[in-house]
Amino acid sequence: MSPAHRPRRVLVTGASRGIGLEFVRQLLARGDHVIATARHPGRAQALNHLAGEHPGRLHVLPLDVADPKSHAELVRELPLVLDGDGARLNLLINNAGVLHSGERFGHVPLAxxxxxxxxxxxxxxxxxxxLAEHLADGAVVANLSSILGSIARVDGFHTPSYAISKAAQNMATVLLAQGLSxxxxxVLALHPGWVQTDMGGDGAQIAAEQSVAGLLxxxxxxxxxxxxxxxxxQGAPLPW
Ligand SMILES: NC(=O)c1ccc[n+]([C@@H]2O[C@H](COP(=O)([O-])OP(=O)(O)OC[C@H]3O[C@@H](n4cnc5c(N)ncnc54)[C@H](OP(=O)(O)O)[C@@H]3O)[C@@H](O)[C@H]2O)c1
Structure with a gap:
């Protein structure tokens, strides 16, 4: 932990693998208290291994971000893992995401x-x-967006479900920034770069370590x- 760093309480969604898992690793390394969420914690081996290495500082909780009932269950469990009465989160990382590849014009399914x-x-x-009432005043909400959600950068009929969803997520970021100001x-919309994960593929430009270090x-x-x-x-502004 760097001497200048004051430990923070951070909640990460989609922490079973990829960028989310790397966030958890780097947050623990700098001394933070981390609540890592995953759809199926029992299957999240790397995460559970980290929890064993950081007893009391990493809590793994179930969360399916697509299911509001799961949100309510998380909120019920939160006081049990937040150290101290009335403790609040300093950082919420909305990282979980899905990309359905191979979609072609005329064949994009509703599902x-x-x-x-x-x-x-x-x-x-x-x-x-x-989670708003569990966020500390002055907290940060980091929404993992994508350059594929940039309407200004569209250059073909690529990944429509994903691109439409990330453009809409960008609007959600702007509105949440207003609501929580x-x-x-x-509240930030962050493009992590093209990152070597299951989603980004092996041919992606940067490793998750590099992306997460930059994002933090x-x-x-x-x-x-x-x-x-x-x-x-890298902190560069992107066109909507
Ligand atoms: N990789 C890139 O190049 C890139 C570029 C731009 C933006 N991003 C964004 O960065 C974020 C992380 O991407 P990644 O590359 O790490 O993706 P990834 O390797 O595919 O991992 C996705 C993560 O999201 C979780 N997830 C998916 N649906 C979920 C749900 N309904 N509830 C809870 N968790 C769910 C997955 O959990 P399971 O293990 O349970 O499936 C997994 O932990 C995403 O928002 C993505 O859109 C990535």
Whole structure:
């Protein structure tokens, strides 16, 4: 832990693998108290291994972001894992996401649109709304967006369910920034780069370690003036 770092309480969604798991690793390494959520904690081996290495500092809880009932169950369990009465979260990382690949014009199925919207838009929006009372004043909400959600950057009929959902998630970020501004809570739409994960594939440009290190720097430097902004892992602004 760096001497300048004050430990924070952080909740990460979709922490079973990929960027979410790497967030958990780096947050623990800097001394934070982490609540890592996964759809199926019993199957999240790497996460459970980390929990064994960091007793008391990493709690693994079940959460399906696409299911509001699961949000309510998480809220019921939260006081049991937040250290101290009335303790609140300093950082919420809405990382869980889904990309249905191979969609072609004329053949986009309702089920994939529906799943993408529930997981990538309504999930993080409703979860943030539900967790709002558990966020500390001045907290940060980091929504993992994507450059594929940029309407300005569209150059073909690519990954429509995903692109539509991430564009809508960007609107959710802007609205949440407005809704939480009175409490000094900063809400960001963050593009992590093209990252080597199950979603990004082996041919992606950067490793999860590099992306998350950059994202944590961006989050750490964010002020109220950045709230509602769309930025990449290196801090560069992106066109909506
Ligand atoms: N990789 C990239 O190049 C890239 C680029 C731009 C944006 N992003 C964004 O970055 C975030 C993380 O991506 P990634 O590359 O780490 O993806 P990934 O390797 O496919 O991992 C996705 C994670 O989200 C979880 N998840 C999916 N649906 C969920 C649900 N309904 N409830 C809870 N968890 C759920 C998965 O859990 P299970 O293990 O249970 O499936 C998994 O932990 C996503 O929001 C993605 O859109 C990634």
């Amino acid at each position: 994939q649109m529906d799943d993408s919207l529930r997981t990538n838009v309504t999930g993080p929006f409703l979860l943030t709304q539900t 009175e409490r000094g809570i900063v 720097k961006v989050i750490g430097n964010a002020t109220q003036a950045d709230s509602g902004h769309y930025i990449d892992w």
